[in-house]
Amino acid sequence: MAKKKWISCLLIICACIVTAGCWDMRELQDRNFVLAVAIDKADEVKEVETFVQPHGTKRYRVSLQILKFASGGEQKEETNTFIKSNTGESIFEMVRDMLGQSSKSLWFEHIQVIVISDAVLKDVGLSEILDFFKRDAEMRSRIKLYVTSGKAQSIIEFNPPSKEPGGVYLANIIRLHIKNVHVVGSRTDLGYTIQYFDNNSNVLLPRIEMSDKVVKLSGSAVFKKDKFIGYADEYAVAGLKIMLGTEKSAVVTIDSPKTPGHQVVFELFRHDTKLTPHVENGVIYYTDDIIMYGNIGELQGDISLNDTLDPEYLRILEVAFAEEIKRNIYYAEKVFKKDMKVDPVSRFAGKLKIHEPNTWEQVKDQWDEIYPTIPLYVSVNVSIRNIGNHK
């Protein structure tokens, strides 16, 4: 019996040697945390950076923003990230070749943002660029995607004045899209973009630009399926968000009805938006019924003339705001439907598929041709609930 116990103990100890610890162990300090990726067209190929390719050309430049772990010692460093870049065609191959520039393995689990230059997207589809990121197990679904008309590398080289790591800063800007109606932010990350591709939907991504050391998100890059077709401005994005009911808050400005040349601002707090498809005798049309509740956020004219305590004046403002919102929606409709001929994020197609599946089955193959001819009827009601702290 004692012998058996000894053998059991020995077996357990042997098992510990084999099973304890971690086969896949990689220490934290032995990793280079990639926070942001920039993808540009390969403008100049620097020999040391790149590698001999058996296939393809030096088509893209991939730049990685990596977190510095060590503090700068006595002298505080200006940045807490650094950039590595490479040129090639396969993003994965470039990333692996970049290990030649790194003393530690590159770790993508904490990647925050991917910035893509539109010069790249004019040549290839977005899905081709994102394939590596959607396939690799290290990537997160909530990686933010931005498109820029300039150089993507410059964006990730940006050092935030707040001293946050650049990737984190860039990713956090989009979180404020809830209050900024000029930015498309809802469902524009990697996970949702892959979903749009799988659903054969069109895609919108936030546009990011940099000039004079200022980085700003505004407007939207518009994609037909995965093909980049241009940019929509801030006003069109605001109209689209209101049209689809994806805004959480908005600021609507009008010229003051009583004091022209001065502005009155409505701050949206709550809305009820219903975009509904209708099919009558084979004719498809959409109605967009919007009810908005909010406050007077700013009034620039003479307050004795713009008497916000007068219920009649408030009714006039409500009608004027409703008209402005309608105008904004029709502007967005013109930009997306008439000019770009694109169903933004295929929301109109999705509504038809959900509510009228039989009609959808009949028109789905010709949807791109039919969509620009389908009318949209908008009705807006605005209710001013509060005038603020002052009349």
Added chain:
Amino acid sequence: MANLEAKTSMSAFQLAIVLFVTCIGAQIMLTPRALIAQAKNGSWISVIIGGVLFYIATYLMLRLGKKYPDETIVEYAPRIFGRMGGIFVIAWFNLVFFLQVVTIFYGVGKIITFYMFDRTPPEVVILALLVLCTYCALQDWGTILRIHQFLFVIAYSILVVVWLTSILNFQPENLLPLWPVDVKGVVAGGLSTWGMYGGYECVLLLLPLVYRKVSLSKLAKEVGLAFIGVTLLFLIIIVVIIGVLTVEDAKNLPFPALIVIRSVELPGTFIERLENYLLVTWIPVVFDTLAAMMFFMAQICMRQWRHADHRPALLLLVPIIYVGSVLIDNPQIYEQTGNLTMWVGLAFSFGVVPMALLLSWWQKGKVGKDCG
């Protein structure tokens, strides 16, 4: 046998727990993709169809078992089907468990190496889990039952809590249209949910432990409760997957359940990559399913070979299971094995069991007539 946990009876509720735990195993991660690809937005209906269908199959098994209260199928199959027929049915019964076990081992090895230990060969993961499950299955039923009960409370509650965090990304619109355009796909999907519900066949082995204590109606009620629980859990999983990912996205992902959890960001917390938490709670769930199934396989062999102890049979099965798992070396073979498993299981539940029931009725009627 030295083990004091040798169990000669258990309650109907304990049987329900065993059913629940055996049915819900690795398949919550492994099968949703195939079901969603087949039944699309009607997948939730397929899950309900499957629940009803396999409850009926289990009820038939309970009726069959009632005719032979102190015996398992291994003992009464030769009396119903004849000696050779009995051997064939018992081999078939064991094959149902074997195919499930090897596909689960393969799937688990694949998921864990891809999402957790990318540099570990899947064979090592399979081997480690196999050793663990073997150790558990070497115990007597009392120990295994206690593990089932323990994990039923601990692992499943954590699993459900982790899973429900995905509601943060849930879009009800993705579920529409609720009523399927493709009715055929939904019905076929109902049959293919066998992959999810598979494991209920264990009642044919466990009934002698329960029968002397409870009536058939009570048993049917408790088993029905287990099926309601299993169906609800599968419904939550399928509905959330479609609600978060959409049908078209889910069918392009090998393991959509993991991507659903991976998409969750808990605002204001440092907790991230929730798929690791899900996997950590899923491993015990898989472990208890596999351990139970391996125990059942060993029990079938033990009874067939008229041994007093299931352990030699289990140790003999271990290398066969390992080789079977590593032989599935690509997704195509995995899919084919999955289909084979489904048809073997369906044919057993809806072919062999009803036939056994009819034959046993006929034989007993004949005996009654002859006596009279």
